[in-house]
Amino acid sequence: MKTERLRLIDDYLRQTFQGKIRKISIDIGATCPNRDGSKGVGGCIFCSEQGSGSRNTWSQPDMVAQIEKGFNSFQKHYPDEKFIAYFQAFTPTYVPPARLQQAIELIACDERLSGFVISSRSDTLNSKVIDILQKKRGISLLWLELGLQSISQVSLDWMNRKESVEDFEKAMDLCRSHAIPVVAHIILGAPGEGSDHLRRTAHYLNQSGVWGLKIHQLHAIKGTRLFRLYQSGQWHPYLLHQFLDDIILFLENLRPEIVIHRLVADERKKTGIFHNGEELVKEVVYRELIREIEARDSFQGKAII
Numbered sequence: 001m002k003t004e005r006l007r008l009i010d011d012y013l014r015q016t017f018q019g020k021i022r023k024i025s026i027d028i029g030a031t032c033p034n035r036d037g038s039k040g041v042g043g044c045i046f047c048s049e050q051g052s053g054s055r056n057t058w059s060q061p062d063m064v065a066q067i068e069k070g071f072n073s074f075q076k077h078y079p080d081e082k083f084i085a086y087f088q089a090f091t092p093t094y095v096p097p098a099r100l101q102q103a104i105e106l107i108a109c110d111e112r113l114s115g116f117v118i119s120s121r122s123d124t125l126n127s128k129v130i131d132i133l134q135k136k137r138g139i140s141l142l143w144l145e146l147g148l149q150s151i152s153q154v155s156l157d158w159m160n161r162k163e164s165v166e167d168f169e170k171a172m173d174l175c176r177s178h179a180i181p182v183v184a185h186i187i188l189g190a191p192g193e194g195s196d197h198l199r200r201t202a203h204y205l206n207q208s209g210v211w212g213l214k215i216h217q218l219h220a221i222k223g224t225r226l227f228r229l230y231q232s233g234q235w236h237p238y239l240l241h242q243f244l245d246d247i248i249l250f251l252e253n254l255r256p257e258i259v260i261h262r263l264v265a266d267e268r269k270k271t272g273i274f275h276n277g278e279e280l281v282k283e284v285v286y287r288e289l290i291r292e293i294e295a296r297d298s299f300q301g302k303a304i305i
């Protein structure tokens with residue numbers, strides 16, 4: 001998707017690294033403190049069984065095999081593009097430090113990889129983890145993704161996050177003091193979060209020091225607790241016009257320097273956003289979003305500059 005009206009990650013990477021970057025997903029066998037009982041059980045209400053399908057075991061040959069598999073599936077289609085490792089399954093910073101260190105050493109030794117990204121929970125970041133990341137600052141690309149999801153504790157409790165805004169702020173302090181760029185994950189569409197909440201969320205992120213942002217619409221994946229709430233009529237997913245109103249308002253209040261890594265999440269091409277009774281795919285939502293942004297002469301930061 002191309003537009004001058006938003007600061008999108010693909011444009012940033014193209015300008016900075018003269019090309020597109022593909023992510024090779026690596027599972028280092030992490031579990032999650034919100035599933036194993038140390039913080040909670042059952043996980044966040046939107047977390048799918050696939051997330052929980054992460055293996056609790058890990059070995060070096062296994063990770064090498066994952067990297068090779070990623071290259072094999074990507075390289076024939078994108079031979080000229082750059083690649084990074086993406087640690088995403090569950091809570092990768094929840095593994096024993098030695099395992100994280102070993103995994104990162106493997107990435108750093110592989111000349112085909114330009115860096116790595118770790119997506120994790122704020123409450124599992126500590127100085128040991130930061131020390132491990134800090135040692136690899138020399139590689140060209142590294143950022144951390146942290147799930148803030150909402151600035152409302154009521155919403156976080158409803159989502160069964162077992163985490164707080166203070167956890168996020170502590171993790172931000174650690175990352176800032178070590179100059180590690182952070183991409184926050186934020187969810188739009190929790191019950192009761194209206195326009196005023198969207199503005200406050202954007203303003204909060206503007207002063208938080210985040211480098212980037214991944215936006216997810218709340219959507220119910222089969223098998224999750226959220227899906228059961230949807231089936232029983234206790235929670236309603238976005239209609240397209242509601243989603244467009246919310247995300248445009250949010251983006252207009254977001255600093256134009258914040259790099260947007262995602263606007264719409266999808267699960268096997270479905271977004272959980274509906275129009276005329278039909279569930280839309282990501283491409284359709286993107287197309288409608290860009291069309292609407294242009295029709296309203298909207299752009300990132302419009303309301304705050």
Ligand code: SF4
Binds near residue numbers: 035090
């Ligand atoms: S913190 Fe992440 S992995 Fe853990 S339950 Fe929530 S969404 Fe799933």
